[in-house]
Every structure is written in C-alpha cells, then in structure tokens.
Amino acid sequence: MKNIYADHAATTPVHPEAAKVMMDVMQDNFGNPSSIHTFGRKARQQLDRAREQLAHTIDASPDEIVFTSGGTEADNLAIIGYAEANKERGNHIITTKIEHHAVLHTCEKLERLGFKITYLPVNKEGFVQFEELKEAITDDTILITIMHGNNEVGTVQPISQIADLATENNIAFHTDAVQTYGLVPLNVEKIPVTMVSVSSHKINGPKGAGFLYVKKGTKLTPFLTGGEQEKKRRAGTENLAAAAGFAKAAEIAFEERESRFNFYKSLSGHFLEALQSEEVPFEVNGPAAGKLPHITNIFLPNIQVESFLVHLDLSGIAASSGSACTAGSVEPSHVLSAMFADPKRAASSVRFSFGKDNTVDQMKYMAAEIRKIMARITTV
Structure with missing residues (x-):
C-alpha cells in the first residue's frame, strides 16, 4: 500500500x-x-x-x-x-x-x-x-x-x-x-x-x-x-x-461539511475496530462523545512514542505525537499531561487524524502495521 x-x-x-x-x-x-x-x-x-x-x-x-x-x-x-x-x-x-x-x-x-x-x-x-x-x-x-x-x-x-x-x-x-x-x-x-x-x-x-x-x-x-x-x-x-x-x-x-463529518467519524470507527481485531492493546484519549470526528488519539502502553513514529513512517504511515508545533520535541504533550496524572500516558500516545482522501482499507492496514511494530519495539 x-x-x-x-x-x-x-x-x-x-x-x-x-x-x-x-x-x-x-x-x-x-x-x-x-x-x-x-x-x-x-x-x-x-x-x-x-x-x-x-x-x-x-x-x-x-x-x-x-x-x-x-x-x-x-x-x-x-x-x-x-x-x-x-x-x-x-x-x-x-x-x-x-x-x-x-x-x-x-x-x-x-x-x-x-x-x-x-x-x-x-x-x-x-x-x-x-x-x-x-x-x-x-x-x-x-x-x-x-x-x-x-x-x-x-x-x-x-x-x-x-x-x-x-x-x-x-x-x-x-x-x-x-x-x-x-x-x-x-x-x-x-x-x-x-x-x-x-x-x-x-x-x-x-x-x-x-x-x-x-x-x-x-x-x-x-x-x-x-x-x-x-x-x-x-x-x-x-x-x-x-x-x-x-x-x-x-x-x-x-x-461537503456534513458528508465529511460523517465520513471522518466512520473512518475513526473503522480504525478503532481494526485495532481491536488485531488485538492491539490501546485506550482512546478524549471523550467518547462531543469530539471532532477526524482526530483519534490513542494510548499504546509501553511504547516510546518517538521510536514508534519512526517505525510508522518506515511503514509508510504519517502520524503525530501531538501538535505540529512541537514536532521533533521530546517534551510530552501538554494536553495529555493536563488530562492525565500518569506521565506515561503523554509519553506513549499517538494522534491519528484523517482527511478526505483516506480509506477504510488504509485504516485496516494501519492497525495491522501497528500490531507488527508493537511486537517489535514494545518495552515492559
């Protein structure tokens, strides 16, 4: 892909x-x-x-x-x-x-x-x-x-x-x-x-x-x-x-506002379902309701986010550890630090955000690649 x-x-x-x-x-x-x-x-x-x-x-x-x-x-x-x-x-x-x-x-x-x-x-x-x-x-x-x-x-x-x-x-x-x-x-x-x-x-x-x-x-x-x-x-x-x-x-x-909203929500849903099917351990950061449809931020226990993002990139997947203005920084997300007392949460979370050219097949591919990457680099 x-x-x-x-x-x-x-x-x-x-x-x-x-x-x-x-x-x-x-x-x-x-x-x-x-x-x-x-x-x-x-x-x-x-x-x-x-x-x-x-x-x-x-x-x-x-x-x-x-x-x-x-x-x-x-x-x-x-x-x-x-x-x-x-x-x-x-x-x-x-x-x-x-x-x-x-x-x-x-x-x-x-x-x-x-x-x-x-x-x-x-x-x-x-x-x-x-x-x-x-x-x-x-x-x-x-x-x-x-x-x-x-x-x-x-x-x-x-x-x-x-x-x-x-x-x-x-x-x-x-x-x-x-x-x-x-x-x-x-x-x-x-x-x-x-x-x-x-x-x-x-x-x-x-x-x-x-x-x-x-x-x-x-x-x-x-x-x-x-x-x-x-x-x-x-x-x-x-x-x-x-x-x-x-x-x-x-x-x-x-x-296209309504159709885009529903499409992004659908993509996020397919992505989370694919992660579950691949038996990837994760938790969603953010609310179940009252949220933007295109942003899905997930906590992946025991990963080191910088290394994980590099492996994603090598698999052809572009994602982020947080806001673009802090890209390349080892500082944990100030948003997740404010939401959770556990510092590991901010240090092991990845943001995926979707657009009009993404597909359901891509969601499945990403989930499969995440499972493979975590098997290789997860630390205990």
Whole structure:
C-alpha cells in the first residue's frame, strides 16, 4: 500500500480547485488591492469577494473579517490586541491548560508584561469544568480565550455556554476554531463570541492564510504597523492569491461539511475496530462523545512514542505525537499531561487524524502495521 497520510490535524493537502484559483490570481490578477488604478481595483474586487465568502461561512459581516497569515497570527492579534486596547478595564485573562501554543505562549508573554492569567484545568476527557470557569472570573477579568475543538484529542468545548457566561459578565470571549472550522457549525449571530480564529491550511486551503473574526465595536490594538489595510487592524499588502484559495477551499468544505463529518467519524470507527481485531492493546484519549470526528488519539502502553513514529513512517504511515508545533520535541504533550496524572500516558500516545482522501482499507492496514511494530519495539 502506498504512503498513508494520517496527520490532517497538522495540515491538509491543498484542494486542486483551490490551487487552480490561486494560480489564476497569481497569473492574471497581480495588482495591489490598495492601488486605485484598474489593476488595483480588480484585485480589490476579488479580495472583497473572498472576504464575503468567508464571512458567510460563520454568518458574519464582511467588515468583521480580518485577513491574517494563519491561526497563530489570528490568536496573537485577538489576545494581545484586545488586552492592550482594553487594559484600562482590567488585566485578568482566563484560558485553559490545553490550548494551542499560539494561545498559551501568547498568554505567557502577557504575563511578563504584567497581566494576570488563569490557566483552567480540564477533566480526563479534556472538558473545561463550567463551575471552575465561573469561579475564576474576577472584577478585573477582561477576556476569556478557550479553544472550540482541541487539536490533539478532539474535545469540543461548549462555547455557546461559555460565550453566554462571558456576555453576562461583560467579558470578551475569543475562541480558536482552527480545528472545528468547516466541520462544526459556528454562527456568530447565534453564539455571542467576540473573536474567532480560523486557519486555511486545515481545510485543504493554502498555508499562510487565515482570518480573525472581530465583532463590530470591539477595540483592538494592531501589532503590525504600516499601511491602513484591513481597516487599520492588520498592516501589510493582502495575500490575494492565498485569500482567494482559502475562500474556495472554505466554499467546498462547507458544501461537503456534513458528508465529511460523517465520513471522518466512520473512518475513526473503522480504525478503532481494526485495532481491536488485531488485538492491539490501546485506550482512546478524549471523550467518547462531543469530539471532532477526524482526530483519534490513542494510548499504546509501553511504547516510546518517538521510536514508534519512526517505525510508522518506515511503514509508510504519517502520524503525530501531538501538535505540529512541537514536532521533533521530546517534551510530552501538554494536553495529555493536563488530562492525565500518569506521565506515561503523554509519553506513549499517538494522534491519528484523517482527511478526505483516506480509506477504510488504509485504516485496516494501519492497525495491522501497528500490531507488527508493537511486537517489535514494545518495552515492559
């Protein structure tokens, strides 16, 4: 069997239709959207169309969409931008211990600047405990930032309930929706979120593109200075080709959202069944319900994860030990460390994440190869 890519939570292959749109833009529409001549106006029209398409996917207004270079920049702009613009109201921010490093390291940076951060624990399924969140709120709390869907174990947080709590307490709420976008509906008219981060390359769009939804009336300090692009919220000439490719990938993803969700759920189910048939000892990390369908994180007792991933790769299988930003690191997953007291859990777990080109036969092949690898390298 040819190589199997099972690391779609890290990145996805660009959809051919998105790639074609990008090539068309790069060859035929190279103008600067800020220029007033014909070439610039043509570029501006295409940028506006992309913005409208993306805004529609979350029921936002186009002027609430800020194009960024991806989810990391969107997270940084949301958290630092809001904290700096609203520090006269307070200096306390609430997040969780299982956020993506784009959020955690940004909060740590704000701590060094004098802000107070509360890092909420989670239970063994990766869920935030609502009562603990309520108790963490103080008179100085200005922002809650909690991810929609976890990138390592797939836990989907109850962001509607969290957003309502934030609204009741006059606190801004930001959610990183990088993993859920295109799979789990998020309507900003129905859920009172203040800011939402999204990335293109998780939905078969190009890398280097993303957006931050910013609710009208939200004060935000930009941290890139220069021109007045993006209504002065993000300086720099817009990446028109990436924005257009992102919009096309989003259009396809949302047309196929339900079928993709069900297909990924089916693949995960077949994978777990195949592991059982092969009599592989494993436990699933994350909830049985309330999770993303494409992410399956499993604990394989007594393996050394780095060695195991190398053996998987030699068998033609691409998987991960956790978030892509820590690839190559021997540090255990901070997500699993927060969920489980046993350090072995984080050191012996592998994340498999599926995409539109995976097949049931691949699930069976992976399970068989995992059994063979564990027979060779398992330590007691």
